[in-house]
Amino acid sequence: MPKTVVLVYSGGLDTSVCIPMMREDYGFDHVVTVTVDVGQPAEDVQVAADKAKALGTEHYTVDAKAEFVEKHIFPAIKANGDYEGYPLSTAIARPIISLKAVEVAKRLGSVAYGHGCTGKGNDQFRIEFIMRALTPEMAIIAPMREKNLTRKEEIEYARQHGVPISQTVDKIWSIDENLWGRSIEGGRLEEPNYMPPEEIYQWTKGIADSPNEPEIVAIGFEEGVPVSLNGQAMDGVSLIQKMNTVAGNHGVGRVDIMEDRMLGLKVRENYECPAAVTLLKAHYALEALVGTAAEIKFKAMVDRQWSEMAYQGLWLDPLKEDLEAFINKIQERVTGTVTMRLFKGNAAVIGRASEFALYSEDMASFDSKTFDQQDSTGMVKIHGLQARMYASLTR
Ligand code: ARG
Numbered sequence: 423m424p425k426t427v428v429l430v431y432s433g434g435l436d437t438s439v440c441i442p443m444m445r446e447d448y449g450f451d452h453v454v455t456v457t458v459d460v461g462q463p464a465e466d467v468q469v470a471a472d473k474a475k476a477l478g479t480e481h482y483t484v485d486a487k488a489e490f491v492e493k494h495i496f497p498a499i500k501a502n503g504d505y506e507g508y509p510l511s512t513a514i515a516r517p518i519i520s521l522k523a524v525e526v527a528k529r530l531g532s533v534a535y536g537h538g539c540t541g542k543g544n545d546q547f548r549i550e551f552i553m554r555a556l557t558p559e560m561a562i563i564a565p566m567r568e569k570n571l572t573r574k575e576e577i578e579y580a581r582q583h584g585v586p587i588s589q590t591v592d593k594i595w596s597i598d599e600n601l602w603g604r605s606i607e608g609g610r611l612e613e614p615n616y617m618p619p620e621e622i623y624q625w626t627k628g629i630a631d632s633p634n635e636p637e638i639v640a641i642g643f644e645e646g647v648p649v650s651l652n653g654q655a656m657d658g659v660s661l662i663q664k665m666n667t668v669a670g671n672h673g674v675g676r677v678d679i680m681e682d683r684m685l686g687l688k689v690r691e692n693y694e695c696p697a698a699v700t701l702l703k704a705h706y707a708l709e710a711l712v713g714t715a716a717e718i719k720f721k722a723m724v725d726r727q728w729s730e731m732a733y734q735g736l737w738l739d740p741l742k743e744d745l746e747a748f749i750n751k752i753q754e755r756v757t758g759t760v761t762m763r764l765f766k767g768n769a770a771v772i773g774r775a776s777e778f779a780l781y782s783e784d785m786a787s788f789d790s791k792t793f794d795q796q797d798s799t800g801m802v803k804i805h806g807l808q809a810r811m812y813a814s815l816t817r
Contacts, residue, residue, distance in 0.1 A: 431455035433470025436538035482750035491658035500761030509698035511603025516548035517737035548731035548735025603695035636765035646753030669696035674765035704760035
């Protein structure tokens, strides 16, 4: 029985140098590579397959786009998923990538996993949590973390071992892409005070290049998830891809933040998330129309906790399931349409409609007598009773 390792494989530099290391340094005679398609460019998926072939692994490509949308992106929308201004695009993809690696490993009866995460980031937590939760008996090898290599050293190692590379030492953007967003790291972008050059952006146009006319788009929601654009029903994958193109064309979705990683490191992060930014804003607008004030306030706490757990990759945690039970109950009423105006980097809500709206035009309007204003008099008199007594003490 050959000693088999299943390597979570993106085709990028980190995971590519892991292939010869698995053989030479860790003594595996059989390396299996698994590339999970979560909506990164089709070209990247192909490059991964080609590189795997060149490096002689048994390679699997798993198309997980639909499942990623249904089981990861949709729950994130329902929870208004956001961590410090970041729509969690990389974070929510890691569990599904790991889940697919687990499936392959079980099928092949392999004894170990390998991954290319460094010891500084969050991905090591997200990826390994799933592996340990579902297959605790298997070993996990993280060469990048164990060897503590710099990018320069990796490139050197790759050159010596015939690993094809696209990075060079002086132009090192580290990109992570999926349907929910694109992350750009590395090089001078690590400096908090360095203005990102236009060249890092691929999904969003800059203010100067985006159309000078706004575009209106109507997003239809059913039970908290987007189901149509401008009245046209669409499956989740197509809708998100379309939204990325349409909103990205107007420059919507650029995020530039200082992010607090799990290990406490503050890092400067740049993202492009046109669909995520637009759909999350629309979803929140609809919730604000159908939820009671108490529900909205309480849900903000639930959403925050959900987002925290998603960031940490605690995907199978019971609390996350409990929070989702609450979130899903409210989503029963998050059905309707939100109209957005996309223009020069901004997605603005300009209308919302729902059969479950708790808004009464008749009651709120300046022009109606349905709400008898005199009914308020008693409540206004009692308002702030204790604070008024306190004020009387010091007056
Ligand atoms: N900081 C983000 C996160 O932890 C994304 C980092 C991934 N980016 C990358 N180029 N590997 O979710």
